Amino acid sequence: MKETERIVEYGVPIDAQTMIEPPDAAELELEPGHPGLGDETYIARRKELFALCRRHRLERLGPPLIEYTAEETRIWREVSPKLDELHRKHACSIYLKGKDDLAITQAEIPQLRTISERLERETNMHLVPAEGALPYRTFYEYIAQRGFPVTQFIRHGSHPEFTPEPDMIHDCLGHVPPLMNQDYAELLTLIGKAAATTPHGDQVLALKRFSWFSIEFGLIEEAGETKVFGAGILSSTGEIPRSLFSAQATRRPFATEVVIATDYDPSQMQKDFFIAPSLPFLRRELEALVRRFNIPVL
Ligand SMILES: [Fe+2]
Secondary structure (H helix, E strand, O other), X not given: OOOOOEEEEOOEEEEOHHHHOOOOOXXXXXXXXXXXXXXXXXXXXXXXXXXXXXXXXXXXXXXXOOOOOHHHHHHHHHXXXXXXXXXXXXXXXXXXXXXHHHOOOOOOOOOHHHHHHHHHHHHOOEEEXXXXXXXXXXXXXXXXXXXXXXXXXXXXXXXXXXXXXXXXXXXXXXXXXXXXXXXXXXXXXXXXXXXHHOOOHHHHHHHHHHHHHHHHOOEEEEOOEEEEOOHHHHOOOOHHHHHHHOOOOEEEEOOHHHHHOOOOOOOOOXXXXXXXXXXXXXXXXXXXXXXXXXXXXX
16 A cells, blocks of 8 residues: 555544654643533643643653642542452453552552553563553554553543543553563564554554554453453453443454454444454464564564
8 A cells, every 4th residue: 555545544534644643732632522621620630730741751751750639539549449340350360460560559549650660670661651642653652662651640530430531540550560561561562663663554554453452452362261451441340341241242353364454433432352362372463464564673
């Protein structure tokens, strides 16, 4: 596919070049329908954290120490025990071990700076403060350098179990625990290197779908059972049972050709899930894809 051609993402044709040179939003934008719209205190707090985290990201200062408000702590204390109960039953072992080893508590919102130092010692990964969702290529450029971008704000309190954008509950209780696993960290950094290196927008999109249906919304086989692997599922009390049991969702074996050709809608509850047989399987599939795309990162 030529770069002037268009590719389809989220059901809409886009210029393939936007995958290679993504836009950089310098100001906070809450999407239409966001539960925080109209709440001036919430918006002021989000703007404050946006500016702080953006500065720390661009100046490479590491996660800032944050004094969380009583309302933010209340939301954390409401959501994290409900998620933990579901994790104990349905999360994959890599996730559970990382969560226990990091000792992420249900009582206090953790400081990402402390977690980042621990990750650095364990798997040579670190956390990069992010002011909000970063474009895929930007996100994976950090990961290629072994930095995982994480938000430091909390969702709006009117809907503690729902967030239309990644927040700290999604990042910290979804993405961060498996970063303690060396094989997981290597899988992630290889995706990062490939996505940051290819000059082809359609290949970035294929890698984005590979990550979406594994790192974000993947299921995995473990001792004959299907367990939850993806951070988007693990950070949602609705998505965990839905991904495993709902008749409205499909669950198919992870086949890379099918996965990279499958579009999705990130603003809705997911309907397509893929089950990977193991983490080494995902690694082999990713290496084969990177070779086929001729991306020189192996
Ligand atoms: Fe995510």
